[in-house]
Amino acid sequence: MSTLPQERRVVTAIPGPKSQELQSRRTASVAAGVGSVMPVFAARADGGIVEDVDGNRFIDFGSGIAVTTVGASAEAVVRRASAQLADFTHTCFMVTPYEGYVEVAEQLAELTPGDHAKKSALFNSGAEAVENAVKIARAYTKRTAVVVFDHGYHGRTNLTMALTSKNMPYKQGFGPFAPEVYRVPVAYGYRWPTGAENAGAEASAQAIDQINKQIGAENVAAIIIEPVLGEGGFIEPAKGFLPAIRQFASDNGIVFVADEIQSGFCRTGQWFACEDEGIVPDLITTAKGIAGGLPLSAVTGRAEIMDAAHSGGLGGTYGGNPVACAGALGAIETMRELDLNAKAKRIEAVMKPRLTAMQEKFDIIGDVRGRGAMIAIELVKSGTKEPNPEATAQIAKACHAEGVLVLTTGTYGNVVRFLPPLVIGEELLTDGLDVLEAAFAAL
Incomplete structure (x- = not known):
C-alpha cells in the first residue's frame, strides 16, 4: 500500500518557491545541456503520485520515462x-x-x-x-x-x-x-x-x-x-x-x-x-x-x-x-x-475510450494509438496531418500547471505520451484525463 496520499494537489504556483530556489542552485552547478520536462523538484513518489518539495502532488503519467512501472518506491x-x-x-x-x-x-x-x-x-x-x-x-x-x-x-x-x-x-x-x-x-x-x-x-x-x-x-x-x-x-x-x-x-x-x-x-x-x-x-x-x-x-x-x-x-x-x-x-x-500485465490492459481499457472520445471532439487529435499503458495521441493542425508541436507543448504545459505530469515525444514533437505506473489507481487515471480534456477545451 502507498504511504503517499493518492490524490492530485496543487498548493503553490508551478514551480513553487522551494523549487525555484533549487532551480537557481541547479542553474549555477548543473550543465545546461541536461534538460528537464518540469521545473519542479521531487521530494517523494509512490503509486501514481509524485510530490514536489513545495507539497504539490502530481498525477504521474510518465513513470520517469517508463521506469517506475511498479511504482517509485515499491515494497x-x-x-x-x-x-x-x-x-x-x-x-x-x-x-x-x-x-x-x-x-x-x-x-x-x-x-x-x-x-x-x-x-x-x-x-x-x-x-x-x-x-x-x-x-x-x-x-x-x-x-x-x-x-x-x-x-x-x-x-x-x-x-x-x-x-x-x-x-x-x-x-x-x-x-x-x-x-x-x-x-x-x-x-x-x-x-x-x-x-x-x-x-x-x-x-x-x-x-x-x-x-x-x-x-x-x-x-x-x-x-x-x-x-x-x-x-x-x-x-x-x-x-x-x-x-x-x-x-x-x-x-x-x-x-x-x-x-x-x-x-x-x-x-x-x-x-x-x-x-x-x-x-x-x-x-x-x-x-x-x-x-x-x-x-x-x-x-x-x-x-x-x-x-x-x-x-x-x-x-x-x-x-x-x-x-x-x-x-x-x-x-x-x-x-x-500483482499481475501487472492485466493492470496494463485495464489502463488501456480506461484510457483509450476517453482519448478516442476526445479525438471526436477536438480535431487537432489526429491519432490515438498504443497498447497497455504505453498510449499516445498525435496532434495535428486542424483538417490536416501537418504536425502541431506548438499545441502539443501548450497541452503539456496546461496539464503540468494543474498537477498532471505528462511527457511529449515524436519525431515531429507533436505526440503526447502516457506511461503511468501500472499500480496507478483508476480514480487518478480518470482525474488526469479530466485535466487533459479541460486543457484541450481551453486551447
Whole structure:
C-alpha cells in the first residue's frame, strides 16, 4: 500500500518557491545541456503520485520515462535493495561474482520470448545494452553492418546516436558518428502515403529492397527495432511488418534484435511488446522498467549468439550492480504478484475510450494509438496531418500547471505520451484525463 496520499494537489504556483530556489542552485552547478520536462523538484513518489518539495502532488503519467512501472518506491524493490545495501554495495561481477546477477539472468531466460537456451549479460543503461547487442551480433556473424529504422531511438552514446533517427536534441552538434549504420523505412500507419492498411506490406518490402540494394544482406550483422517505437512517437509498426522483417533476418543469418527498453516488462500488457505478433527475437535489450528505478540493463538471447564474444569481451565496472539486481528481483516479484500485465490492459481499457472520445471532439487529435499503458495521441493542425508541436507543448504545459505530469515525444514533437505506473489507481487515471480534456477545451 502507498504511504503517499493518492490524490492530485496543487498548493503553490508551478514551480513553487522551494523549487525555484533549487532551480537557481541547479542553474549555477548543473550543465545546461541536461534538460528537464518540469521545473519542479521531487521530494517523494509512490503509486501514481509524485510530490514536489513545495507539497504539490502530481498525477504521474510518465513513470520517469517508463521506469517506475511498479511504482517509485515499491515494497519489494525497497526491501530487497535495502537488504543488499546492508550486505555489500559492489564487488564488480568481473572480480568476485554474486548470486543476484545470476538470478536476474535466470529470470530473464524464463520471461523473454522463445523456449531456446538463453543467456544474458547485464549493464547499466539502455544505450549500453544496445551497444553490447551490436558487439555480440558482430562477434557472432563476423559481419559489420547494422540496420535500424526511421523514427527509431536507441540511446545517447556515440554508436547509439548513430542508430537513433531523430537529430534534435539527441545528435545535433555531436558528430561524427559511428559508421556502418543504415536506416530503412518503418510501417508508420498514420503517416503511410497509401494508408495504414498497406503500410505493413509496403514498408517491409521497401526496407528489404533497400537492405539488399544498398548493403547486401550477407553483410548485415544485426537488424535492431523497437517493437513499439518510443521516442519516435509510440508508433506501433503496422501489422505484418515485424514478422516480415523477422523472417528476412532468419533467412539471411542476420541477428534480429528487439529493443524493448521502453516497451518491456508488462508495459504493453504483455511481458514484452514483440509477443503481440509472436516475434521471437535472437537478442532482446531491456532496461528502464527492469529494476524499479535502479540503473540496470540487459542483453538476453540465444545462448550460442551470447557466447560468441571472447571471455573478457563483455563487461563494465558497474554492470549488474548487486543493489540494482536486488531491485530487479523485487520489481519482477511485484509484476508477477500483482499481475501487472492485466493492470496494463485495464489502463488501456480506461484510457483509450476517453482519448478516442476526445479525438471526436477536438480535431487537432489526429491519432490515438498504443497498447497497455504505453498510449499516445498525435496532434495535428486542424483538417490536416501537418504536425502541431506548438499545441502539443501548450497541452503539456496546461496539464503540468494543474498537477498532471505528462511527457511529449515524436519525431515531429507533436505526440503526447502516457506511461503511468501500472499500480496507478483508476480514480487518478480518470482525474488526469479530466485535466487533459479541460486543457484541450481551453486551447
